[in-house]
Amino acid sequence: MKKIVIxxxxxxxxxxxxKLRNALERDEWDITIVDQFRTHYYQPGFLFIxxxxxxxRDVKKPKSSFFPVGVNVLYTGIDKVDADNKKVLLEGGKVLFYDFLIIATGTKTCPEETPGLKEQLWYKDIFDFYTIEGALALQKHFKSWQGGKLVMAITEIPYKCPVAPLEFVFLAEEFFTKKGIRDKVDITIVTPMAGVFTKPIATKMLSELLVxxxxxxxxxxxxxxxxxEKKAxxxxxxxxxxxDTLTIVPVxxxxxxxxxxxxxxxxNFVFTNKHTLQQRDHEEIFVIGDAANLPTSKAGSVAHFASEILFDNLMNAIEGRPLTAHFDGHANCYIETGYGKGALIDFNYDTExxxxxxxxxxxxxxxxxxxTKINHYGKIMFRWIYWHLLLxxxxxPVEAEMTMAGKKRVTF
Incomplete structure (x- = not known):
């Protein structure tokens, strides 16, 4: 029996x-998924906490609820991949051999990489909202905070969900306005980028909204x-x-x-062919999601669009055909802007x-x-789509390849 390890x-x-369990015969293909954690978090929801x-309770469910019947699941850590011998070494000494390997190990925040970040002010006056612990600690902090300098900072690129820091300051502005203390809260977003987004047209629109x-x-x-000591x-x-309060995207x-x-x-992002989604040096290894070093956003929409391309190319590889599916870097992101409205961006490697x-x-x-309000509803509806369809x-009803239909070219 041939083996696929995820x-x-x-x-x-x-x-x-x-996708693979639905497509491959069970008596021909053994599929194993490895993950050390049992809880699945809807990470876009952390922003709202x-x-x-x-x-x-709105952002967590057991991972077992979404794994298909007929897939082996191992809850354990991963030591390393021995790509030359097509095997995975797990913590505790267990070894998995594979015919094809999919790396989907994602990305995580590493606050220890920035000097002074994870010290005495951590989860007291300094918070992240990219973890459930940070989001809950910040929720508790905001309940009694009476104002001051609120800074939203980005340490380094790349990071998960590039628009989330913008959404945070927009929602904070609404939150403190409704709380009646907006005049006591100075909100600043700090970024290593030249503007608030990586592309000029979106940056112009979003900058005007910030002003x-x-x-x-x-x-x-x-x-x-x-x-x-200086809180700076x-x-x-x-x-x-x-x-006074710092919210930060750690490395x-x-x-x-x-x-x-x-x-x-x-x-520690995997070298990946940006079109075929194969690992650069090993044709039987494919990479998907935040784990890949693709020149596009680390976002759920990218993983979704890439999954269709990876599936087609893996089926091509299984059947000995050329890898004809081509990932164009398609990303699609709703941006919460506060007061029941939102924006939407759709782009790829070549088109901003x-x-x-x-x-x-x-x-x-x-x-x-x-x-618009309808864009906000799109963001809210996505949680249901995520749990019931996407996973x-x-x-x-959205093509993996970005289309120019409906888009307008803009020049400054």
Missing amino acids: LGGGTAGTMMAN PFGIYHE EKNINVVADFYIERIDN LVSYDEREVPF NMGDKMVERSGLGDDL PLPGTFPLPGIGPFGLLKN KGKEL
Whole structure:
């Protein structure tokens, strides 16, 4: 019997397990998924927890609820991949051999990588919202916080869900306005990028919205350390940004298994062919989701679109055909902007976010780079879609390849 091993039981790994189990004969293909954690978190929901919109129960379910019948599940840590001998070494000494391997080990926050971050102010005046622990601690903090300098900072690129820090400051502005203390809260977003997004057209639209909401932007700020005594961010060129409450995106890194296996870059993201989704040096290894070093967003939509391409290419590989499926870096992200409205961006490797309508040209119902209520509803509906359709590998009415239909070219 031939074997497929999937490393990681998060969004990407679960989607692939469902797609492959539905397609491959059980008496011919043995599929095993490996993950050390038993709880699946809906990570986009972490953003809403600090403001009391979501609670912990809204974002967590057992992973076993989404793994298909007929897939072996091992809850254990991964030591390393021995790619030359096509085997995976697990913690405790167990060895899994494979014909094909899918790496879907994701990315995680590493606050210890920034000097001063995880010290005496951690989860007292400094928080992340990219973990359930950080989001819950920040929710508790905001219940009694009476104002001051609120800073949302990004340490380094890349990181999960690039628009989440923007969504955070938009929701914070609404939260403190409704709480009646907006005049006592100074909100600043600090980024190493030249603007609030990586592409100019989206940056222009989002920057105008920040100005409208009186949210400050400090760009080109590369955090060297956190000064706990002065309560300040300090950059490599010794600039400082003071804070009373700091919300931060810590350095993101891939799984340490990648480093031990010699398969990735210095941040432990796996070297990946950006079109075929094969690991750069081993054609029987495929990579999906945040674990890959693709030049596109680390976001659930990317994992979803890539899963369709990876599935087609893996089936091609199984049947000895050329890998004809081509991933274009498609990403699609709703952006919560507060007060029941949202924006939407749709882009890929070559095309930046453009204005227009989505998914139907001229009809929508969603507006690209527009701040509308229907976009907000799209974001809210996605949680149901995530639990009931996306994780189970179901077909969604959005093509994996980005289309220019409905988009408008813009020049400055």
